[in-house]
Every structure is written in structure tokens, then in C-alpha cells.
Amino acid sequence: MFHRISPPPASSLHFTKGLRTPASEIRGTISINIRQAVSTHVHQVKIEYYVSFKTLVSFKRGDPNMTGRSREVIYNEVKTVWESPNPTSSSSSSSGGTLVPFVFYFPDNQDLPPSFNHQTTRITARVCHGIRLYECRRDHPWSTVADCSFPFLPLDINPPVFHVEQIPQRSVTEGKDLRHGLNWHDGRVDVKLTMPDLDTIPLFQSVPVSLHVRSFSSGLAGPSRDVSTFTFPRLPSSPEQIQLKIKCTGNVRAGSHETEFEIDRRSVSGFGDAHSRSNATVTQPRWIPHSDGIGGRWSQEAIYTTNLFLSARVPPAFRISYQSGYLSITHQLKLRIPFSGLGNDLKMAIPLRVSSGIFEGIPLPDEYLYDIPPAYNEDEDGGSSE
Incomplete structure (x- = not known):
């Protein structure tokens, strides 16, 4: 049996995984090798900001009747950043390549939960904020090129206390x-x-x-x-x-x-x-x-x-x-x-x-950023279903 080998991606994501808050932006760039995109029939490149919620509870390993799973998309926004033969946004090209900037803003009308991850062999509870890069080839489904999560904290529900x-x-x-x-x-x-x-x-x-x-x-x-x-x-x-x-x-x-x-x-x-x-x-x-x-x-x-x-x-x-x-x-x-x-x-x-x-207009001191737990990608599974 022969397995079809997927061509290498024509795009790559450049994104810093630091802490985000509602007052900040999600900003980065996408490198696109246009020659490779054309030769491998990539006709669209898209970028998505998503917030996903995932749980798993297993009372007995190996028994699907004793294991529950859930996955919900709390929020997502998708942008097309390049289409063959011309990018849809301003970019600079050289040697068959282009750099396309992107930016997402957090929604004003939705209270997003903080990023969170708890994972054992029998329990997974995860809230993931992430950026996902896709490529679409003609007559083929979308393929995920990169998936980068980042920590997120919402604004505090109370005003700051100074004294x-x-x-x-x-x-x-x-x-x-x-x-x-x-x-x-x-x-x-x-x-x-x-x-x-x-x-x-x-x-x-x-x-x-x-x-x-x-x-x-x-x-x-x-x-x-x-x-x-x-x-x-x-x-x-x-x-x-x-x-x-x-x-x-x-x-x-x-x-x-x-x-x-x-x-x-x-x-x-x-x-x-x-x-x-x-x-x-x-x-x-x-x-x-x-x-x-x-x-x-x-x-x-x-x-x-x-x-x-x-x-x-x-x-x-x-x-x-x-x-x-x-x-x-x-x-x-x-x-x-x-x-x-x-x-x-x-x-x-x-x-x-x-x-x-986290308070609007009050930046967090740099020394507090070092103790922020690492972000986990959505697909890094926790509990086992053996």
C-alpha cells in the first residue's frame, strides 16, 4: 500500500507567545513562498484566532461508556491573508516570497475566559487561546500548517486598589x-x-x-x-x-x-x-x-x-x-x-x-511575566481512552 506524501507547506507563522490581555493585540506575520504555493496548488492561506474549551472525564480506562468528552469553540475569527495569484493585503515581495502581516483584536462584546490547563490520565480541562494557520489546495481539504497557543488573562471585574x-x-x-x-x-x-x-x-x-x-x-x-x-x-x-x-x-x-x-x-x-x-x-x-x-x-x-x-x-x-x-x-x-x-x-x-x-491602562510589571505558566495547544491531549 502506497501512502501519499503531502507536499511541504508554502507558508510559516511568526508569532510571539507572550501573555495577552483584552487591552493588547494579537499581531504577527506570515511568510509565504509564492513559487511553492503555486507549484503545490495552494490557492488560499488563512489565519484564525480561536478560543476553545475542552473537557475529558474517564472513570475507567478502556471503557468508552465510562469516558466523556466535550469540545466547544467559545470564539473564533478567520482572515484570508493570501489568495493566488495576489495577496489580499499589503505585503512586500522578493525572490518569490512575501511577508503578510496580520492582527486580531479581542472582542469588546464578549467576556473571554482565561487560558487554563489541567491534565491527568483521567481528567482534561482546558481553555485554549491560539492562532492557527491554514493552507487550502484545490480539491483538497484545509490543512493546518501551524497552531500556536498563548496565555490570556481577562480584565479584572473590580477597579484597582492602590492603597x-x-x-x-x-x-x-x-x-x-x-x-x-x-x-x-x-x-x-x-x-x-x-x-x-x-x-x-x-x-x-x-x-x-x-x-x-x-x-x-x-x-x-x-x-x-x-x-x-x-x-x-x-x-x-x-x-x-x-x-x-x-x-x-x-x-x-x-x-x-x-x-x-x-x-x-x-x-x-x-x-x-x-x-x-x-x-x-x-x-x-x-x-x-x-x-x-x-x-x-x-x-x-x-x-x-x-x-x-x-x-x-x-x-x-x-x-x-x-x-x-x-x-x-x-x-x-x-x-x-x-x-x-x-x-x-x-x-x-x-x-x-x-x-x-489585569486592569485597563495599567501595564503588568515585567517581573510578574516570568511566572506565567506555559500555554498548551488544543490538540495536546490529556486523558487516555485506552
Whole structure:
């Protein structure tokens, strides 16, 4: 059996894959070898900007009844950049070649989702912004010459905050009785987390966070003032022992199959590391006498401060819904303060809404661009259907 060998493409795409926002343009050039185009019967060259949405959920590999797939085109725009024998746009020719510039503008009347990619052997959830170059030969279907994706972030849904320290504060509290040894109530810890009362937490914005933590020992019968008797629960002496991470949860559906996934939790503050963005003020233990004046208990307080910072590695919240597929991204701020003993760590989960941090007329500093995750082409498949 003989296989027909396709001729080499007569065109090539020149395009920079940097971050795009609604305020930017999609601009590049296409090189066309006219002699080769004529000799291989290429009569049209087209360029397309597309936004595609793709999901896959597989509950059992190899069973098509347990695997769902969906693909939708959220937006696309196609331009013809060359037709035989003359290009349709201004260009400069030499030695049988031509360079044709192209430009796309993001639509004003449509809210496009951010680029996104989550991929495992059983789950694919992808929003792809890309540029695709086509050639059409007479009596042949369109052939894809190049497909280049790029990262995209939409404009933030809220106005920018220039003085976040002046925003009114909101606080969330949590408390827990702690067990030490065989006793169930050998101490207690209470924590209050305070941060600016923002509707959303934007990417690329430093947000101050403080923790006010107070611990209490179990009651002691005698009027002890010996601080050495206070051994539990002692507060962390350093912010390096505290964890403050962002949890990103996705709910995805492909056809009739639906599941959840979690993106790796990332440390988003100076806690957990020896870092200049965190500080700790821990008081000496204080004796609190009982009302009868006979016994009492020890108490200790601490204030830990840091700055919450979300880079482009954290996707903003968004939701896409079609009959064939669905994807939503939500976030929680996860706090963990360690205490000795099994199950004694204090944990707190705070729902957050994360926004893009992209504002019209305010350019993003170059240093933030280095942490943008790579773009993935639409056809780089994830889950397996073996």
C-alpha cells in the first residue's frame, strides 16, 4: 500500500507567545513562498484566532461508556491573508516570497475566559487561546500548517486598589480544644485572621494578612507562677512553622460524567519560609488566676503578619457552561498552625474569590511575566481512552 506524501507547506507563522490581555493585540506575520504555493496548488492561506474549551472525564480506562468528552469553540475569527495569484493585503515581495502581516483584536462584546490547563490520565480541562494557520489546495481539504497557543488573562471585574492598607478589615475566627496525652481537654487555642475586606483577591497584588493567636493551658490546682509548668500548648516561635496556602478546586463535566479535581496547593505568603514578608511577635506566657484565687491557667499570645501574594500560577476564578461540558474554578485560603500531639493542628478554610489583577491602562510589571505558566495547544491531549 502506497501512502501519499503531502507536499511541504508554502507558508510559516511568526508569532510571539507572550501573555495577552483584552487591552493588547494579537499581531504577527506570515511568510509565504509564492513559487511553492503555486507549484503545490495552494490557492488560499488563512489565519484564525480561536478560543476553545475542552473537557475529558474517564472513570475507567478502556471503557468508552465510562469516558466523556466535550469540545466547544467559545470564539473564533478567520482572515484570508493570501489568495493566488495576489495577496489580499499589503505585503512586500522578493525572490518569490512575501511577508503578510496580520492582527486580531479581542472582542469588546464578549467576556473571554482565561487560558487554563489541567491534565491527568483521567481528567482534561482546558481553555485554549491560539492562532492557527491554514493552507487550502484545490480539491483538497484545509490543512493546518501551524497552531500556536498563548496565555490570556481577562480584565479584572473590580477597579484597582492602590492603597490596600486603607481598606476596611474583615476577620475570621476559629477555636479548638486540644488533647495532650490521654486527656481530651488539656488546652485550647483561638485564632483570628484579619485581612482587607476585598470583594476579590486580585493576582499580582500584595495583600496584608495578620493572625492573632491565643493559647490556654489546662487548669492547674495550685497558685503556680513557675513558667516551666506551661508546656502545652505553646505557640510557634517563628512564622516559618505556619502554613498559609491557596487551594484551587475545579468542578468539571464532560458529557454525563462529572468529577472534581484539586490543583496543587501553593504557599502564597511569607509563612512557611524564612522570608522577609513575615514577622512574629510572641509574648511570654501569662498566668491567669481562677476566680477563687486558688488555681489558674497559663495563656500565651502571638501576632503573625505576612503578605498574601498570588502569582499567575494561580488561575483566577471562572465558570464555563455548555450542554456538552462544564468547568468551574473556585478557591479557598487554607491555614494550618501546628501543635504537638496527634490531631492538634489548628486548621482554617476561608473561601476566596480570585480575580485576574489585569486592569485597563495599567501595564503588568515585567517581573510578574516570568511566572506565567506555559500555554498548551488544543490538540495536546490529556486523558487516555485506552
